[in-house]
Amino acid sequence: MFSKKRALAVAAVAAGAALVLAGCAGGSDETPDAAPTFDPDEKVTLDLAFWGNDVRAGLYNEAIAAFNEEYPNITVNSTFLTFPEFWEKRQTEAAGGNLPDVMQFDYSYLRQYSENGLLLDLDPYLGNIIETDPLPENILNIGVVDDTTYGITTSTNAWGLFTNPVLLEKAGVEEFEGGSWDDYTDWMGEVTDGSGGEFWGGGDYTGRIQNFELQLRSEGKNLFNEDGTPGFDEERLTEFWESGAPIREDGIGIPQQRVEEVAPKGAFDSALTASELTWDNFGAGYLAGLGADYTELGLIAPPVTKEGAKDLYLKPSMLHTISANTEHPEAAAALVNFLVNSPESGEIFGTNRGLPASETALAAAELDPLSQQVKDYEASIADRLGDAPPVPIVGYGTLEEKFRQLGTELNFGTVTVDDAVSQFFAEMDVVLNQ
Known part of the structure; x- marks a missing residue:
């Protein structure tokens, strides 16, 4: 009232x-x-x-x-x-x-x-x-x-990193203290190992285009420039998707089949993963989805690609x-x-x-x-906040969804990294030249 x-x-x-x-x-x-x-x-x-x-x-x-x-x-x-x-x-x-x-x-x-x-x-x-x-x-x-x-x-x-304190306590692992993307992958592996098969440390972060953008911004590049041209090439995207191979192939990240089984809920708000990289306004929805046994979340800065970079933005x-x-x-x-x-x-x-x-x-x-x-x-995160990127190009939403779909296929193992890169660039060529 x-x-x-x-x-x-x-x-x-x-x-x-x-x-x-x-x-x-x-x-x-x-x-x-x-x-x-x-x-x-x-x-x-x-x-x-x-x-x-x-x-x-x-x-x-x-x-x-x-x-x-x-x-x-x-x-x-x-x-x-x-x-x-x-x-x-x-x-x-x-x-x-x-x-x-x-x-x-x-x-x-x-x-x-x-x-x-x-x-x-x-x-x-x-x-x-x-x-x-x-x-x-x-x-x-x-x-x-x-x-x-x-x-x-x-x-x-x-953009931020949510964590689940209840699951971390069960796994006997401390909160992620920050560090590189490799450090984050190693931390996820510790959580997965400590969970006894009940849950995983996280998912394959290379399935989200925002994590790719974060890395590009740390290198002084945009995902897409003012003139609509991409700020990356096939080699850079290949490198990014290949960096997720240990998460997908070594049992560190949640299998895609388990993600599909709980849809439309996600793995994090189903208590199947202990961390999630996403926008910071998702917290309330996560807590509601997790239920009464979960009363708080951790929220920390994403992994760092380059120290001192202005990679984050509002x-x-x-x-x-x-x-x-x-x-x-x-x-x-x-x-x-x-x-x-x-x-x-x-x-x-x-x-x-x-x-x-x-x-x-x-x-x-x-x-x-x-x-x-x-x-x-x-x-x-004020010290990491830079200028917002250019207004998204026409068709950005289509490319964001294509990126997500290819990330799903990579997790299922139904497409190789090279094929995923080729498909994304083919889609991008259509979108940018329509």
């Missing part, structure tokens, strides 16, 4: 937004110079789509209920899928011109969808329906492609966008503003979507121990 002080702050923000919405006149076919408008008495239905799990779905349901307290005439129908399935469905909808009104959106697809005319230009709504004061300029700029705002950053996160963990074909852009903008900026959103979501990007939402977020841990973690 909201405190009285919080409720007053919420009411003040909502009242301000209502004045802006009610004080305009017109519709979605206004001239470009006219202020966007919304009739609060009009009954509107919006479709909202996001990726996540049952935990996140529950949080969105709470947020929608709070939104409806201020906008009772806007009905929000929400749906969610796992990350890969979410984008498969969006691609199908995009082809048919029927994307959801409001979408949780990944940075890797922003250029692709905006350049294809699938996303609404949000600039006319900034400063009125969508509040900008709580969002620092560098945060607002994250959603800009070719000088046009297409997405509003919900939250930020960073990423928009997600954005919110609006379909270019929405019939209710003003109502959709009001929903986006609420999900990003409202005190309720900060209080409800905490860091489930990453640390809130909006100062208003962050101030309202009552951080639980894990959320505070994420905030402290991002402060601890």
Whole structure:
């Protein structure tokens, strides 16, 4: 339940937004110079789509209920899928011109969808329906492609290494103290050996393109450059995938078959692995998936490729966008503003979507121990944080998924490293030249 002080702050923000919405006149076919408008008495239905799990779905349901307290005439129908399935469905909808009104959106697809005319230009709504004061300029700029705002950053996160203290105690192994990627592999092996066959130290980290990017950034390179060219060659990718051979072939990492058996959950939140390299906002979902016997996680910096390198960066963990074909852009903008900026959103979501990007939402977020841990973690890696990479190329999401699929095949042993490299470069050639 909201405190009285919080409720007053919420009411003040909502009242301000209502004045802006009610004080305009017109519709979605206004001239470009006219202020966007919304009739609060009009009954509107919006479709909202996001990726996540049952935990996140529950949080969105709470947020929608709070939104409806201020906008009772806007009905929000929400749906969610796992990350890969979410984008498969969006691609199908995009082809048919029927994307959801409001979408949780990944940075890797922003250029692709905006350049294809699938996303609404949000600039006319900034400063009125969508509040900008709580969002620092560098945060607002994250959603800009070719000088046009297409997405509003919900939250930020960073790449990190989660560990499971309960499993480490069972294995009789101390927390990973940091070091090189080889050091991390050796540590995973110690955990696997100490588990008595019950669980593994981790999985093959070479199946994630983000770990490859991390190594490239430590070498002063980008995964993809501003002009869309790759920052690596076949030899470098071969080296990366071959570095995972001991994890795959020596029994250090969890077998892929075991991963498939627990899907759609992952190995880490099924207590089958004691570590996982991923974005730091995944912690809440992991704890929920692990259950009541697990009350805390470790969160430390990823292995180091080169000491002193600025290999890490703050990423928009997600954005919110609006379909270019929405019939209710003003109502959709009001929903986006609420999900990003409202005190309720900060209080409800905490860091489930990453640390809130909006100062208003962050101030309202009552951080639980894990959320505070994420905030402290991002402060601890300040010396490793560099500039964010270029806005992902068109088709990046397709390449990220291809990388993941090839990583799965490498773990199954159904493809060689050389064949995987050839397949990835063939896919990349198609994507970069389409």
